[in-house]
Amino acid sequence: xxxxxxxxxxxxxxxxxxxxxxxxxxxxxxxxxxxxxxxxxxxxxxxxxxxxxxxxxxxxxxxxxxxxxxxxxxxxxxxxxxxxxxxxxxxxxxxxxxxxxxxxxxxxxxxxxxxxxxxxxxxxxxxxxxxxxxxxxxxxxxxxxxxxxxxxxxxxxxxxxxxxxxxxxxxxxxxxxxxxxxxxxxxxxxxxxxxxxxxxxxxxxxxxxxxxxxxxxxxxxxxxxxxxxxxxxxxxxxxxxxxxxxxxxxxxxxxxxxxxxxxxx
Numbered sequence: 001x002x003x004x005x006x007x008x009x010x011x012x013x014x015x016x017x018x019x020x021x022x023x024x025x026x027x028x029x030x031x032x033x034x035x036x037x038x039x040x041x042x043x044x045x046x047x048x049x050x051x052x053x054x055x056x057x058x059x060x061x062x063x064x065x066x067x068x069x070x071x072x073x074x075x076x077x078x079x080x081x082x083x084x085x086x087x088x089x090x091x092x093x094x095x096x097x098x099x100x101x102x103x104x105x106x107x108x109x110x111x112x113x114x115x116x117x118x119x120x121x122x123x124x125x126x127x128x129x130x131x132x133x134x135x136x137x138x139x140x141x142x143x144x145x146x147x148x149x150x151x152x153x154x155x156x157x158x159x160x161x162x163x164x165x166x167x168x169x170x171x172x173x174x175x176x177x178x179x180x181x182x183x184x185x186x187x188x189x190x191x192x193x194x195x196x197x198x199x200x201x202x203x204x205x206x207x208x209x210x211x212x213x214x215x216x217x218x219x220x221x222x223x224x225x226x227x228x229x230x231x232x233x234x235x236x237x238x239x240x241x242x243x244x245x246x247x248x249x250x251x252x253x254x255x256x257x258x259x260x261x262x263x264x265x
Contacts, residue, residue, distance in 0.1 A: 002192060002207075005161050007109035010130040011101055013158050017137040018097040021050065022090050024144035031086060035147045037240045043147045047089055050140050051096035052080045057133060058103040061126045065112035097137075104130050121168035121204060132169055135162045139238045159230035160192055166237045167196055167205035174202040175263035182223035182254060187211060188230040195222065202263070224250040 005013070025031070031044040038046060059073035060066075083089050107113070109127035122128045138158045145151045154162065163186055181199035185208065193210045196203060226233065228246040235241045243255050 002160075004164075005131070005134075005157075007104075007127055007130060009157075010127075010134050011104055013134040014104075014130065014137055015097065015101060016155075017134065017141045017158065018050075018054075018093070021137065021141040021144050022093055024141065024148045024150070025093075026086070026090060027150070028144070028148035031084070031089070033147045035143050037143045037146055043144060044084065044089070046140060046143055046147070047093055048080065048082050050137065051082065051093040052077050053136065054093075054096040054100040054133070055080075057129055058099040060115075061100075061103040061107050061111070061113050061129055063113065064107075066114040069114050100133065117169045118173050120174060120202070121172040122165075128169070131161070131165050134158060135165050135234070138162065139234065139240065142235065142240065153229065153231035154234055156190060156230060159234050160188065160190060162234040163188065163192070163230055163237070164194060164205070164207070166234065167194055170237075171196060171203050172205065173263040176200045176202060177261070179257055183221065184254065184258065185222040185225040186233055187225065187227045188233060189228065190230050192230070198258070222250060224248055224252060224254045226255070 025043060025047055028043055031042065033043045035041045035043060035046050041049070056069070056073050056077045059076070060069050063070045063073070082092055104126055107126040109125065109130070111126045112124060113126055113129065115124040115128060117124070122131070135158070138154050142151055142154060153159070167186070177198035177200065183198070184196040185193060186196070187193045187210060191210050193208045194205050195208045196205045226236070226246050226248050228236065232241065232246055236243060236246055239259070243252060248255070
């Protein structure tokens, strides 16, 4: 069974994806370019969001265990002002990423901190923050590349971790699924698979063996099975591409129910 990415790998991926993000912004015809995957945002807005997020999470990690984000970090994010000239903006973003990476390195992977997600499958630790920020940076890099007219698939390393990270962080919840219990299987072309089970006990995911030509797939085991590259699955989960971009076996309508589900806190 594949292991999770190590903490140093997550920090490296945050740095690499932020560098790719800045390259896309530098190549874009205008900071006013619309970001089609983030409605009503321009490329400038996207840069402000990502850099502001880096600074926000750096403050959260630095604050240690807490029941809420530090008031100073929340106020600073609300009042965030960034340079509008492209070169200065890119320098500000690079500095923002380094603030996050420095906070994560100083804390190490196991330090507790506030986080918005349920602790059901992703710990509220600096390691959990690093894993999620790697994915957020990767997906927003795709957004920036799309706005610049040259979208690229997510790198396989970050995308393979991204499917599980999304299921463990953004979906896992103890809140009851309001429909008939079912399961969703996610299969990557690269050979990793997960099952998301939803029922009265909430939602949780686990790794499962990938289907093979010899064994096939038990069509009764999951209400819907979704197949694609790891990049495609991450982009679908983050609502960047539609379900019809993937191969879906079973009841595709279940995906609409999953997308519309808003678990209680």
